[in-house]
Amino acid sequence: MFGNKCGKCGKNVRKSYDFCPSCGNNLGKLNIDDYGFLGKDDMDDLDMKLPFGFNMLFKPLLKELQKQMVELDKELKKESKDGKKSNIGHTNFSIHIKAPGQKPIKLTTSDFPGMISQNDSINKSRNANAQTLVLPKISRDLIDKSKDFPRKEPETSVRRLADKIVYELSVPGVPSLSGINIRQLDSAFEVKAVAKKEVFNKSISINLPLVNYYFANDKLVLEFLND
Structure with a gap:
């Protein structure tokens, strides 16, 4: 019935689980490349110790966020290659995550202050x-x-x-x-x-x-x- 143990809290979990129902730990087997620009450590930061009810609410949100982040990373890599050819950077983005019955949450470039578009860097250099x-x-x-x-x-x-x-x-x-x-x-x-x-x-x-x-x-x- 229970084939695995959660590496975070040690509780038994089903093999089919993507998240631990006790602590919310991500049990998915993502390849290192699938973590994208977030990195594995940042993905682990999404695993939060919350009461059981909250974990059930945040589970689909976290899963959808991971999915969109992987897609976003693919787009950024593609645009990075295109940007080298055209000397134009495109790192502005927005993503939406939504749990069933909940209002969608929108994240944009401004929510990630560490990311600066190539155009901004070029303009700052020219202004300097x-x-x-x-x-x-x-x-x-x-x-x-x-x-x-x-x-x-x-x-x-x-x-x-x-x-x-x-x-x-x-x-x-x-x-x-x-x-x-x-x-x-x-x-x-x-x-x-x-x-x-x-x-x-x-x-x-x-x-x-x-x-x-x-x-x-x-x-x-x-x-x-x-x-």
Whole structure:
């Protein structure tokens, strides 16, 4: 009649039982791979010592939770492989567990604070780079030398890419970045470029982090992160 003993409380249990009716211990024979990202220790944490009536209530909940966690782990592994190919992470999820006659319980990513999506990590890294980006400044001598130069606005082109917005400012006559000043304001960037006989001034109204800039072929290129 009783073919096994519970490894947790030592009580006799039937071979067909998935859970011990006395202590609620999980008796299922899950393979190590079936524990998924939870791990065996975390699955054991689901085994709670509760009164008999509560165990009968929580048994289907725990069983359904384990089932959905195994399925979830398979999905995460699949998306992880796809994410490496497309450089996009997808770890947001929600699951529902329900006992007969009870209201379903919904768990989402926010209920698992230890899990951070790959996109979040990428965005945090990019924002950190934007915060540490050193902007070029014009020397005081060059400012004094160019104070009487005529001012003009440079020709500007804008390109919108998947993850950034690129501004190209045409500043002919500017020798290098040493003749360029970039200043960040509250919701704009102010650019000043000193050429041989004129000064280019440009105000870019944009509230996005500047992640990169470079100067080549008489053009100043500014790259802004587009979330």
